[in-house]
Amino acid sequence: MTKMGITIYGCGQDEAVLFREMAPRFGIMPTITAAPVSEANIELAFGKRCISVSHKTQITHSILRALSQASVAYISTRSTGCNHIDVDFAQSVGISVENVVYSPDSVADYTLMLMLMAVRNAKSTISRADIHDFRLNDVRGKELRDMTIGVIGTGRIGAAVMNRLRGFGCHIVAYDHHPKTSANYIPLDELLQQSDIVTLHTPLNVDTDHLLNRQRIEQMKYSAFIINTGRGSLLDTEALIPALESGRLGGAALDVLEGEEGIFYADYRNKPIESKLLLRLQKLPNVLITPHTAYYTDHALRDTVENTLINCLKFERRPSCLGTPPSTKMVI
Structure with a gap:
């Protein structure tokens, strides 16, 4: 039997x-490269309908067009979020995008x-x-x-997160456009006014970009x-910093950050960092930063x-009469 590539x-x-x-257990032959997808290495996708990309690289419209011209019809992104890919544009050039559940x-x-x-106050204590x-x-x-x-x-x-918090005996309130659990849901404004800690777990899209802006902070x-362990742009960093510096907020712990691309996952020990916001x-003694x-x-x-x-494999086995499935963006 011919293996799928x-x-x-x-x-x-x-x-x-x-x-x-x-891969061999699924009858798949992977072509593996450390390089992110780009127009310069599209040839690695020739002859394959499916590719996989990481969340670390922005997939531009020109790359999507080139992939479509190479007959790629499906992108599986190794992340829960799809904000590094214009899913609607991908669909317009015949490419379905789906995230993974982990x-x-x-x-x-x-x-x-x-x-x-x-x-x-762990940062200060450890330092x-x-x-x-x-x-x-x-x-x-x-x-x-x-x-x-x-x-x-x-x-x-x-x-x-809420399941874990219940074990600590704290009071939990929640906000979501589409309530899914038996949590105590309240309007966002009320949540911000009542909460001693606000934790972000919503997907990043046009509606949630800078969800915590200056007014909400x-x-x-x-x-x-x-x-914030969601996505950096859920939080307006330029509004956050003055609130931290003035003592208006007690602190922040950020595993994701606006402008992290090209910085996180790289070794900057001997190179200058140009992100003034990160620096x-x-x-600040009350801010923890970790690299996504x-x-x-x-x-x-x-x-x-x-x-x-x-x-x-599921995409490849989909009956051709059903056409290309719509792109999928699962909730975080």
């Missing part, structure tokens, strides 16, 4: 090991870790201990059971914390690779 673009070494291990526990666990680190200053912090920590946590976006990850409780944030790593666990990576292969 797919091209895996932007593939890390750890992903490549898993693709080579798993363990929500990876991001949910990380979110709780960031919450705890933020409310216990001082590293230079052998073992005095107590000037600011006392807070306990989650005494706090109201506002969860924005209650898909698989948001729901997993000003609505938040004095000394509240923001946690300002890193100077919440999803990165053994379990989630295996899920991602396996579901990429399943996505492509």
